[in-house]
Amino acid sequence: MTTAPTLLPQALLEAPLRKDSGAPPMQRQLHHRIKETILDGRLAPGSRLPGSRALAEALSISRNTVTAAYDLLAAEGYVEPDRQGTRVATLSRPPPRTERNPSPAPATALRLRHIQPSAPRSDASTTLRPGVPALSHFPLAAWRRAVDRAIRRGGPSALGYGDPLGEPVLRAAIARHLGVARGVRCEPAQVIITEGAQEALTLCVRLLTNPGDTAWVEDPGYRGAKAAMHAGDLHIAPMRIDADGLVVAESDWKSRPPHSPPRLIYSTPSHQYPTGAVLTVARRLELIAQARRHGAWIIEDDYDSEFRHAGESIGAMQGLVAQAPVLYVGTFSKTMFPSLRLGFLVLPAALLAALQTPLEEMLRGGHRYEQLALAEFIESGQFSRHLGRMRRLYRDRQQALREAMARHMQVPHTIEGGHCGLHLTVRLPAQYPDRKIAEAARRYGISPYPLSGFALQPGPEDNGLVLGYGNTSAELFEPLVRRLSQLARAAEIA
Numbered sequence: 001m002t003t004a005p006t007l008l009p010q011a012l013l014e015a016p017l018r019k020d021s022g023a024p025p026m027q028r029q030l031h032h033r034i035k036e037t038i039l040d041g042r043l044a045p046g047s048r049l050p051g052s053r054a055l056a057e058a059l060s061i062s063r064n065t066v067t068a069a070y071d072l073l074a075a076e077g078y079v080e081p082d083r084q085g086t087r088v089a090t091l092s093r094p095p096p097r098t099e100r101n102p103s104p105a106p107a108t109a110l111r112l113r114h115i116q117p118s119a120p121r122s123d124a125s126t127t128l129r130p131g132v133p134a135l136s137h138f139p140l141a142a143w144r145r146a147v148d149r150a151i152r153r154g155g156p157s158a159l160g161y162g163d164p165l166g167e168p169v170l171r172a173a174i175a176r177h178l179g180v181a182r183g184v185r186c187e188p189a190q191v192i193i194t195e196g197a198q199e200a201l202t203l204c205v206r207l208l209t210n211p212g213d214t215a216w217v218e219d220p221g222y223r224g225a226k227a228a229m230h231a232g233d234l235h236i237a238p239m240r241i242d243a244d245g246l247v248v249a250e251s252d253w254k255s256r257p258p259h260s261p262p263r264l265i266y267s268t269p270s271h272q273y274p275t276g277a278v279l280t281v282a283r284r285l286e287l288i289a290q291a292r293r294h295g296a297w298i299i300e301d302d303y304d305s306e307f308r309h310a311g312e313s314i315g316a317m318q319g320l321v322a323q324a325p326v327l328y329v330g331t332f333s334k335t336m337f338p339s340l341r342l343g344f345l346v347l348p349a350a351l352l353a354a355l356q357t358p359l360e361e362m363l364r365g366g367h368r369y370e371q372l373a374l375a376e377f378i379e380s381g382q383f384s385r386h387l388g389r390m391r392r393l394y395r396d397r398q399q400a401l402r403e404a405m406a407r408h409m410q411v412p413h414t415i416e417g418g419h420c421g422l423h424l425t426v427r428l429p430a431q432y433p434d435r436k437i438a439e440a441a442r443r444y445g446i447s448p449y450p451l452s453g454f455a456l457q458p459g460p461e462d463n464g465l466v467l468g469y470g471n472t473s474a475e476l477f478e479p480l481v482r483r484l485s486q487l488a489r490a491a492e493i494a
């Protein structure tokens with residue numbers, strides 16, 4: 001019996017298959033065409049596909065090509081072979097999209113609608129950009145040797161999944177380093193290796209909150225922390241900052257329906273980002289005591305305090321009292337380099353038992369050679385030597401930038417903080433709008449951040465520029481400040 005011509009659906013024949021040299025293989029073209037025809041409904045569920053011989057003849061291709069395409073479609077579940085041939089399977093197809101039925105908004109849109117665009121992060125210029133360390137001063141050759149050794153030692157087995165919580169040698173090296181350098185009290189088991197501080201913040205939200213919980217964030221404060229809280233659908237309560245750091249009044253702890261006391265409190269106590277304030281010991285102790293009383297967890301983001309320029313290093317809040325309700329977050333983005341994407345979260349011992357299994361299920365244990373190399377870098381003393389060199393470099397750069405500001409910034413301003421880290425915060429009167437200045441500066445390849453961009457509810461006092469000196473050579477400060485000064489005057493609102 002020959003196949004009836006009606007069994008050759010027009011949709012499969014409407015154009016010849018491509019036979020030019022750049023064309024995909026015939027079997028793939030045919031498979032794609034039949035699949036599309038099924039998905040868009042032109043081949044209805046239950047209808048028969050033409051016999052392989054008839055289709056091969058109609059399309060001038062080999063019968064083997066057709067049977068191979070049919071076999072693949074059957075394996076994928078688009079068609080089902082039966083005794084009479086091959087029929088289209090019943091699929092629950094989404095209804096075709098129409099003007100009245102547009103595709104739904106992405107599910108994240110509602111939660112993330114509060115996140116405002118920041119200055120572009122990936123453009124080439126790092127001149128005066130906050131948060132970038134001195135990339136050309138990194139001991140790249142020594143790092144390459146450490147990675148080479150890690151590859152030799154780890155061998156092919158380190159290409160597989162590692163411990164999801166991080167390489168044990170690195171966790172031990174970090175625990176030792178933090179004890180000495182930052183006064184953090186922890187065992188290696190409490191240290192979880194993350195993809196930078198950002199993943200650590202995301203984990204804090206995922207592990208400790210439910211949507212709708214309240215989180216206090218410093219305001220002005222780190223945008224990455226707010227993004228993590230928004231993504232967790234938390235109610236974000238901005239908390240003001242003064243010269244002594246985060247301001248929390250007794251009354252803030254009282255429930256103010258519909259919002260309960262905070263579940264999370266995000267803070268940068270050793271060097272408030274971006275104002276540079278240091279949270280006083282009295283406030284630290286009060287915050288810890290109240291957090292304990294109300295069942296809140298404090299996130300201590302200790303992102304840049306290894307670079308202290310004046311006076312004694314300020315110990316971490318985590319180590320201030322035993323069993324503080326503090327999740328300590330650190331990063332190698334400043335002490336090593338940002339693209340390393342390694343950071344860590346130190347869990348309170350009290351949370352370890354409850355969180356270990358969820359963490360093991362959520363994390364995968366990658367970057368194993370880098371983790372092994374970093375452990376060796378720390379243990380061999382190269383890390384501390386690098387930190388020492390960078391501390392001197394940043395101290396000099398900070399001083400030079402202050403001097404350039406004093407000499408060449410021709411608009412009224414005050415400089416805040418700067419006793420630590422890689423940036424200075426310069427407040428400007430409101431008639432010099434910071435966003436306008438920062439935008440104009442980008443046209444000259446200069447990338448300061450506007451201070452108002454760090455505030456959820458910017459007031460007139462949140463106007464200024466955050467100037468990163470980490471990756472900008474001190475010789476450039478004078479011309480750069482002169483330019484910023486010019487741009488500020490040009491932006492002045494009369």
Ligand SMILES: Cc1ncc(COP(=O)(O)O)c(C=O)c1O
Binds near residue numbers: 197303330333
């Ligand atoms: C306050 C603060 N926390 C953390 C980080 C580092 O984040 P990550 O480790 O994800 O690079 C930065 C970087 O600029 C920062 O400013």
